[in-house]
Amino acid sequence: MSEKKPAVWLRLYSLLVYGFIYAPIIILVIFSFNTQKLNVRWEGFTLHWYSELFTDRQIFVATKNTLIIAIISTLVATVIGTLAALAMHRYRFPMYNASETLMYVPIVIPEVVMGISLLVFFALINFSLGITTIIFSHIAFNIPFVTLVVRARLHGYDKAIDEAAMDLGANEFTTFRRVTLPTIMPGVLSGAMLALTLSLDDYVITFFTAGPGSTTLPLRVYSMARFMVTPEINALSTVWVLFIFILLAVGQFAQRRRI
Amino acid sequence: MITEQIGERPKLKFSFTRLLRENFKAQGIFLITPANLYLFIFIVIPLIIVVVLSFLSRGSYGGIEFRFNLTNYTRLFDPLYGKVMIFSLGVGFGTTVICLLTGYPLAYFLAHAPIKQRSLLLFLILLPFWTNFIIRIYAWKMVLRSGGLLDVALQWLHITQEPLNLLYSPTAVMIGMVYEFLPFMILPLYTSLEKIENSLLEAAADLGAPPWKAFLRVTLPLSFPGMIAGTILTVIPAMGMFVVPDLLGGAKTILIGNVIKNQFLTARDWPFGAAASMLLMLITMVLTLYYTRKAGFGEELLV
Numbered sequence: 163m164s165e166k167k168p169a170v171w172l173r174l175y176s177l178l179v180y181g182f183i184y185a186p187i188i189i190l191v192i193f194s195f196n197t198q199k200l201n202v203r204w205e206g207f208t209l210h211w212y213s214e215l216f217t218d219r220q221i222f223v224a225t226k227n228t229l230i231i232a233i234i235s236t237l238v239a240t241v242i243g244t245l246a247a248l249a250m251h252r253y254r255f256p257m258y259n260a261s262e263t264l265m266y267v268p269i270v271i272p273e274v275v276m277g278i279s280l281l282v283f284f285a286l287i288n289f290s291l292g293i294t295t296i297i298f299s300h301i302a303f304n305i306p307f308v309t310l311v312v313r314a315r316l317h318g319y320d321k322a323i324d325e326a327a328m329d330l331g332a333n334e335f336t337t338f339r340r341v342t343l344p345t346i347m348p349g350v351l352s353g354a355m356l357a358l359t360l361s362l363d364d365y366v367i368t369f370f371t372a373g374p375g376s377t378t379l380p381l382r383v384y385s386m387a388r389f390m391v392t393p394e395i396n397a398l399s400t401v402w403v404l405f406i407f408i409l410l411a412v413g414q415f416a417q418r419r420r421i
Numbered sequence: 422m423i424t425e426q427i428g429e430r431p432k433l434k435f436s437f438t439r440l441l442r443e444n445f446k447a448q449g450i451f452l453i454t455p456a457n458l459y460l461f462i463f464i465v466i467p468l469i470i471v472v473v474l475s476f477l478s479r480g481s482y483g484g485i486e487f488r489f490n491l492t493n494y495t496r497l498f499d500p501l502y503g504k505v506m507i508f509s510l511g512v513g514f515g516t517t518v519i520c521l522l523t524g525y526p527l528a529y530f531l532a533h534a535p536i537k538q539r540s541l542l543l544f545l546i547l548l549p550f551w552t553n554f555i556i557r558i559y560a561w562k563m564v565l566r567s568g569g570l571l572d573v574a575l576q577w578l579h580i581t582q583e584p585l586n587l588l589y590s591p592t593a594v595m596i597g598m599v600y601e602f603l604p605f606m607i608l609p610l611y612t613s614l615e616k617i618e619n620s621l622l623e624a625a626a627d628l629g630a631p632p633w634k635a636f637l638r639v640t641l642p643l644s645f646p647g648m649i650a651g652t653i654l655t656v657i658p659a660m661g662m663f664v665v666p667d668l669l670g671g672a673k674t675i676l677i678g679n680v681i682k683n684q685f686l687t688a689r690d691w692p693f694g695a696a697a698s699m700l701l702m703l704i705t706m707v708l709t710l711y712y713t714r715k716a717g718f719g720e721e722l723l724v
Contacts, residue, residue, distance in 0.1 A: 274682060
């Protein structure tokens with residue numbers, strides 16, 4: 163496209179959109195340091211809400227649950243999703259198209275429908291709701307996203323290097339471990355990153371598959387935010403935002419180094 | 422040497438590893454099976470159960486009665502729920518149209534920004550959306566509530582005198598929805614706008630077309646796939662959304678997503694909730710098929 167700079171009005175407009183996107187988050191962060199409990203007007207600077215946050219037992223449990231769910235579901239979904247991506251990239255097998263369609267189902271159906279269908283499913287097989295059911299559900303919506311990302315990475319994959327490895331006497335497993343996997347690793351990692359953030363972010367499906375004692379951070383923030391506005395939610399949000407940004411930065415850094 | 426080794430290997434009657442090593446098809450099946458099995462158990466079976474459930478009826482004690490009937494579906498066309506459906510469609514399409522109108526110029530700006538800055542500018546659009554969804558909506562609650570930051574800002578600028586009372590209104594829901602879905606519109610639009618060759622616009626100019634005409638006749642039609650992809654990515658989640666109406670709309674703004682949620686959690690009429698879910702699925706499927714037929718399932722959807 164042209165190297166000519168966009169028109170002035172377009173640049174001003176874009177600045178406005180960026181403002182619209184960032185303003186609420188910046189305000190959220192600033193008001194986490196507010197002394198006023200109602201949090202309407204700025205009164206003064208305090209770290210009180212942060213100390214409140216770090217001693218909040220429920221927040222601690224919710225954080226622990228969220229991390230357990232995100233890590234386990236990411237690991238499982240990454241393995242299953244990567245295998246599926248390899249299968250779809252290199253092989254033709256019976257029901258290929260059906261498998262591909264199956265991959266799109268969780269992406270295309272509305273989240274609320276997926277949530278209630280899992281709720282009904284677990285109720286029917288008498289599986290009591292809790293962390294386990296949330297993990298099962300998160301794996302289900304994460305697999306297609308991992309596959310999608312890894313397949314995109316495999317798109318330019320040169321099969322000749324696999325064949326070379328096998329010509330040199332490596333069996334399929336060694337070839338996979340020593341040649342294929344290292345090559346597609348950046349794709350696998352970004353798939354895992356996507357799965358991790360989707361899992362950390364999920365509210366709707368977790369909401370329907372959670373039971374007593376398995377509250378996650380998004381569920382906790384929701385129940386707090388529904389009825390009140392207190393700087394403690396702002397403090398929690400700020401820590402959360404910071405955590406995600408660090409995670410993203412680390413992910414970016416790791417990928418840069420590998421390429 | 423290698424061939425010799427293989428030749429010497431004793432022939433086994435049946436070996437799973439040998440099957441995998443030698444049969445190409447078996448390798449593919451071996452790799453795809455975990456995903457297929459998992460998605461079949463946790464996606465397909467639950468959906469089939471919901472389909473069946475939608476034809477049953479609610480028992481006297483909140484349980485489920487196994488009697489096939491269509492009352493759940495006919496109930497959906499009650500004026501009460503009909504209104505909710507129309508309202509949901511309105512909010513879904515309203516959100517999409519606003520996202521399209523506000524997102525298009527930005528996507529155009531991104532596609533025309535200097536290449537060096539482009540990925541940074543794009544990253545800045547996406548960055549806030551990696552933070553938690555509930556947190557973003559909560560932030561809007563702070564901004565929009567009566568006497569909240571928007572009111573304070575507008576009164577300070579002497580634009581308004583009275584609080585706007587925006588929170589718990591359909592307007593608040595729309596603002597939250599547009600905020601939430603804007604990047605889903607911008608990204609595919611950007612992908613398709615970026616692909617347009619500059620030579621096409623130069624050719625249009627050479628043939629005497631003023632820039633606005635070149636835009637209308639060249640750029641706009643060529644960005645159509647991006648518009649379609651953005652619309653699908655926006656309208657589907659917007660229609661089933663219940664979190665934004667819950668947090669920003671109060672009790673006054675009820676969408677089909679809220680109806681489904683309430684039937685499963687508070688009203689405990691699962692068969693009716695299942696029927697409402699089926700209707701939502703049907704609407705999204707029809708929309709997806711209609712749009713993808715029109716523009717083809719482009720890679721814009723997969724960014």
